[in-house]
Amino acid sequence: MGRSPCCEKVGLKKGPWTPEEDQKLMAYIEEFGHGSWRALPAKAGLQRCGKSCRLRWTNYLRPDIKRGKFSLQEEQTIIQLHALLGNRWSAIAAQLPKRTDNEIKNYWNTHLKKRLTRMGIDPTTHKPKTDALGGAGGGQTRDAANLSHMAQWESARLEAEARLVRESKLQVQNNLGSNNTQPARLVLNKITTQQQPSLPPCLDILKAWQSSWNKPPQPSTTKENNTKIMHSMYAMMLSTDDTLESPTSTLCFPGTTTTTMLPVSNNHNNNNIGVLFNENNSNMYSLATNIDDGVFMKDNTATMLHLQMQDDDIMAAVEAFRTYDDNSSNKYNNNNNNNIVVVPPLLSNSVVLEGFNNESNDNNNVASLVVYDSNDNLSTEEAENLAIINGDGSLCNVKNLDENNKHYWNNIFNLVNDPLSGSSVF
DNA sequence: AACACTCTCAACCGCCACGGC
DNA sequence: AGCCGTGGCGGTTGAGAGTGT
Structure with a gap:
């Protein structure tokens, strides 16, 4: 009834790959490409099935894979995309260049899911857990409302961040050709449009923030305006290094505390x-x-x-x-x-x-x-x-918080409730 | 030092979609 | 239309590392 395995398993090696096997696989693919995965192992001299080779290549050996700790921005993007897409890891991975679906899936299961749970947010629905709403106390109701606001706020913020990060990264890439040593400065120049003096990194960031102040608060804000205004946040983020950091995260500079x-x-x-x-x-x-x-x-x-x-x-x-x-x-x-x-x-x-x-x-x-x-x-x-x-x-x-809160929440709710809120995954 | 327990993540498994025949 | 091969995806596992007692 069931289909036969993709390849003859008898005599084929399973389990962790050895460095020698990795070397063989890499050498073969670099010279010939992978071609048919089924035929590859024999040609490359590997006692593995094609599926295993493909997995090893796509999840580990591929040269364009970024390994190591997920940045805060990546974390937030994953959470936000998961809220939109669910467990569609490949779709999520498509929004995170250099990360594999397997890695993202693992990271979700071992870190992010637990974190949301700790916050009282159901990692499946990204809404406050129902048990957090239990009881009839007004305080609990209020707390639930707060949680709901937070979840929605976070979702909206991450939506905007993910979108803008992609945009900012494109800017970085466009500018890297001439000078790849200071990508952040290039971005800042684009955003502030002002001549950038030679400032230490922290002042670069403050300068970017300063540019935000040049814009008066918006009485009503369109999505187009959102993008423009929030650029300053990403200038700050990008100024920290070539790694993307959230504007709400702790910024790190050598030799300083934060x-x-x-x-x-x-x-x-x-x-x-x-x-x-x-x-x-x-x-x-x-x-x-x-x-x-x-x-x-x-x-x-x-x-x-x-x-x-x-x-x-x-x-x-x-x-x-x-x-x-x-x-x-x-x-x-x-x-x-x-x-x-x-x-x-x-x-x-x-x-x-x-x-x-x-x-x-x-x-x-x-x-x-x-x-x-x-x-x-x-x-x-x-x-x-x-x-x-x-x-x-x-x-x-x-x-002026009172006046602005109405606009603040209205815009968040509009963004959250808008199914076509600009994510490129749609 | 030894053991138990937890955590991480590479790897596997089964299912599904798709294209060629 | 149906079968088959293949690649891709998501769920799950288990070995090894890490941590606590």
């Missing part, structure tokens, strides 16, 4: 603004809250919650906030939606913490760079002037 700041706010009370710190690439997130004296106290243990994270990415940060909210005695425990508002990472080394405010430069509408001593605390006023990039790519600061 801080990711995620201003966290509810809608109606500035006293509840907080800042989520991820320092030194550790898995420890700290949530600093705006407390009695109106100062963000990075080092005040009485008002910070240290959260051990297993992953140093934005989802972990979201989880951190959610967890904090669950356990909060009062500060964030209100009847409003607690939204995470993400700003691009503000860079710091051991001495300075850098950020922008938009108070000055009225004449030319160019934001100024404010340098904080990282040993200082961030005042409320300073914190309120931190840039917030909305989900729709428009900008506001903490002060």
Whole structure:
């Protein structure tokens, strides 16, 4: 009844490939191409079936395979595409050059699936798990709503990121021919259209961010506008290295420590603004809250919650906030939606913490760079002037969060609910 | 050091789609 | 139209590495 095996199995080797076998396979394919996989083993002098050879080649030996840890951007792309495509690993792999479907499948099963589960999100549906909705308590309902918002927000954000990364990567590739040593700078030049002075990498990024400030917040934002505005985020991401990093991730520079700041706010009370710190690439997130004296106290243990994270990415940060909210005695425990508002990472080394405010430069509408001593605390006023990039790519600061939230969520919901939201996989 | 347990991921298996005959 | 060979895909396995006791 069943079909016979693709090849005669008797006498054929199975199991792990030896270096000698790899060498034979590579040498043959490099010289003759693979041709018929069924005929290949005999021609190449391998005691393997054709299927095994094909698998070994496509999943391991192919020269254009990128091995090693998945970047944050790759992770996010996988999650987002999985939400759209399900377990269609080959389709997902097609969006991640140099990664194989097998590798992506493995990574999903061993890392990403577990992470979503930890966050209370069903990895199959990418929606909050039903058991997280159990019970009749209003707090649980609110939490479920938050989770739903987060899931939708994440989905929308990843959709936009995946799209823009592809676009940005194309730009990089187009520019690599003349100078492949500084791809990030090339991208920045394209985006900012301004003459780029010789700046250290971190200032390149800040410059890119600064270009965002040149654009006023969008009262209503089209998808086309989204793409343009959010370019600045990707300029930042691409500036870190040739590896793609999320604008919400911790940026890494040689010889520096890093801080990711995620201003966290509810809608109606500035006293509840907080800042989520991820320092030194550790898995420890700290949530600093705006407390009695109106100062963000990075080092005040009485008002910070240290959260051990297993992953140093934005989802972990979201989880951190959610967890904090669950356990909060009062500060964030209100009847409003607690939204995470993400700003691009503000860079710091051991001495300075850098950020922008938009108070000055009225004449030319160019934001100024404010340098904080990282040993200082961030005042409320300073914190309120931190840039917030909305989900729709428009900008506001903490002060104006209320007004912008409507646009923010409306755009997210529109994006999530739009089945033709621009993914090239369709 | 030894053992148990967990995790990772390369590799295998079975099924399916497609094209040639 | 139906059969067969082949390549591709997704689910699953199990050896080895890593970690904890």
